[in-house]
Amino acid sequence: MSETGIRPDVGTETGTETDGEVGGDREQFTGTDFERVEDHRILTGRAEYVHDITPENCRHMALLRSMHAHAEIESIDTSAADEHPDCDLVLTGEDVAEQYYPMPCGLAAFEEPPLAVEKVRYAGEPVALIVASDRYVAEDVLEGISVSYETLDAVTDPVAARENETLIHESVGTNVPDGERFDFGDVEDAFEDADHVVEGEYSWGRISGVPLETAGVVATYDPKRDAFDIDCNIQLHTLVDDTVYETLGYPPEKVSLNVPPDVGGSFGTKIAIHRYCCLAAMASQQLEGIPVKFVEDRLENLQGGDMHSTQREYRVRLAFDDDGSVHGLDTWFVDDFGAWPRYPVNQALKPLSVLTGAYDIEDVRYDYEIALTNKTSQTAYRGFGVPPHLYVLEMAMDKAARTLDMDPTEFRLLNMIGPEQMPYRLPSHNVYDSGDFPAALEYIRDHVEDEERAEGGLLDPAVVEEKREEGKYRGVSCTLHIEPGVSGSDWTDRQRSDRDALEAREREEVDELPEHLRGEISRDGTVRALLATDSSGQGHQTIVTQMLADELEVLPSEIEVEYLDSVAAPTEYGSAASRMAVMVSGAATGLGEQLRENCCELAAETWGVGRDAVTYREGGVERLDGGSGGDANSDDDDSGNGGGGDGDESDDRLSLADLADLDTAGGRAHERFTRASYDYEHPATALEEFDEALTGKFPVYPTAAFAANAPIIEVDAATGEVEILKFYSLRDCGTQLNPTIVEGQAHGGIAQGVGAALLEEFDYTDSGQPQAVTLFDYLLPSIDTVPEMDIHHSETPSPFTETGAKGTGEGGMIDAPASIASSLNAALAPLGVHVDRIPATANRLRNRIRDAEAENS
């Protein structure tokens, strides 16, 4: 596993020192490989994940789930369960519907019951709940419930679902509740006038994030306050809390969602665990406040855990001329949302933010339909609908290059957006902020040529030839992809807005969510910061610690970062959509400034001097006029920061501890100086560049991180098995706040991309039975399937963000599937095989190769 430390000078305006000691004698922490503050508690087994929380007298919930994909519920007999001596509570869908409300969905016409009523719409849908003394007993009691079903035809093919032969929701009257066609430019003309048009049909298999930790909830109803406290590992707890409080029928301040500092991964998926939060809360209320715990088991999670993600069927056309210039792109797809169109319906829209990828294409059609089927509902997954779009775009580019018999890299370079076009406005109105895409692609191509095409390299022509004689096909493709970062929030309800009315919308009506951060200086001189968003392994505590240490010129050990629950925090977007690097770093910078200013004001007031007579330095405030006695004590000790509040108050310097002491002493009437909060505005809100996108509710993603990839691949033609021999990648996410964390995000994202491209899929039988219900069926990449990665970095700061950072949480998963599929095309070019379906499992590839061989012979 080599990791080159190369930081090539591609479009780089400023370099970053990685080992501290930048400027002056103060050590800087931001931009360094500062080690994570989260690790110690995790490594020693002291971290508390929600699965570890079990209050005294806690009871346990289990769910009865439908084994049918589509059926009427004729009757439910709970009498045996009711009579079971260890059963505390039984609830059916009707019981719940009597007292509570349906769960909000992503489209206005839908209201989803937390437990099925009248009908089940997918195998695994919860039908009844049991509470008992422990989970083993609760599952025993479940056997005392019998449900009689009248089965219905199952709908599993999203394309056929559009015929509406069998309806998933009769009251809605269609299986296609949403769709929209966008024409940017003159698409018809572009296709008519072009020398060539290629067409293709492509599939993207149903995949998801599958974090190692499943959903978990401990809900406690407090009868005295008539309020709920819910510990859970939901993602975006301040944004999606409406899915819980509305269902319970309470105002937001009565339902506190509290996410522990440690969550065992989410990748978007846990945004959708509200059903469990609601049911456990209802059960606790029914039991008059006894805490109720639910931990989803892995089979439930895979079968019916509301956590599958994107599954798409595409038709794509590309129009281009003999000289290789591409003029038109036309994509149409059906997105299989399963039984309920939940929150992430806008996954179907996000690709508009990277509509033409890294290419300059003027005339584009984007047309989608959301189809409902008898499958578990979709949730978000890293990339939020973008990875399939980039995959089909690159497949079309490969096909076009092949048609012209042009080198695919040259073909790509010919059509690539140049650095002189930055900031670049896409036909779909989003704007790429910065980057030299062609230079990045050339860099990775040249690097791979030098390293691997040479003698003894993986692509040494002699070796490639030798391997081919053994039936092994090697190849590489160099592709460059954009990771749209820092989603705006205002556009995300486009599908619930009157779309015709959007034309007339004014800029003032745009309502974005800022990032909120609080800080407080304690009397011992330490600083406590409070995040309004949740984390699931990304290291947000570390980033805030580094940044505040620099802002306040104190040691990182003086800083403690904690989290606010959904009641204490304002409504926020949260950790999603590659937002946090930009948003939380912007907020930390602002909070630091605010606190420094407050400290100066307090010190000036204390000394009775003007604001200009003091300055902030090294974790304290100093007097510029040298201190002229007054009532402060007269000996001239130069106390540093920290230490207790007493005794180290000198004439000309007040430490953070002194200031906190002064601020809290004597019941001062004013607002506290040593307590502050800061809201970092979304970067697009102040930029004219985004006016059209914002007012029209087109996806707004103001940072364009990018990656030039070159996975070297070998396919065994006899078995269809794929080995990625090495994964080269040059990555640029603007200013890196912590290069180690950035690199970790890249590694993890690429590994998930490998899974998506080659292994993972939630398949269904025609009768709607899920085929991947264990981790033996849903294949997560393991240490022996993830390739060696050789990651290079460049830094092109974002001109749009406070710190120059760009979002980088989703990159690898966004770009690896497309680049792996393109390398497969390169490797299999001699056989004429073109990838049209991922995951490209061994079986599928073997079939394609066999068909191609039959055709060629």
Next chain:
Amino acid sequence: MSTDATDPSTEQPTREISLTINGEDVVADVEPRLKLSDFLRDRRGLYGLRIGCEHGVCGACTVSMDDRIVKSCLVYAVQADRSDLVTVEGLADEGDLHPIQRAYHEDHALQCGFCTSGFVMATRELLAETPDPSDEAIEKGLADNICRCTGYQNIYKAVRRAADYTQARADEEGRMGERDQEDDA
């Protein structure tokens, strides 16, 4: 609908087991169906082992049983009778990091951390058997553990670093041992 908060009243058969957990002797009555993973977490408060699948694929529940790692979700507590168990909590003194844990920290080989105890336990066995493992040996030794966050790249690095730390410690102990012997002589 019915509500009726009860204590468990159905008599479940139990069996007594006695075993050593992180050096401490433990005697407990357990139901034969109780998984070792649930016993250690819920009855002994050893939350360092995590439950990711309960069917033997993910390795988050890995513990050492009589010096061999096992997936504790595939073992019943009664099967651990008379055994010697070590969990991640038993590796270092309260608050300290074991050299393997230190290496995982220094090489950023954990993100969400849910898999980490399992990896640390598997690494411990790997290094006990292969003090200086090749990449192939690391791959083989850790192939039964899944990490969804790190892409494994930094896990290779951490294992190599842990091997160095362990080697350095062995050398140190070796030298001290020699010195002791010289002193004795």
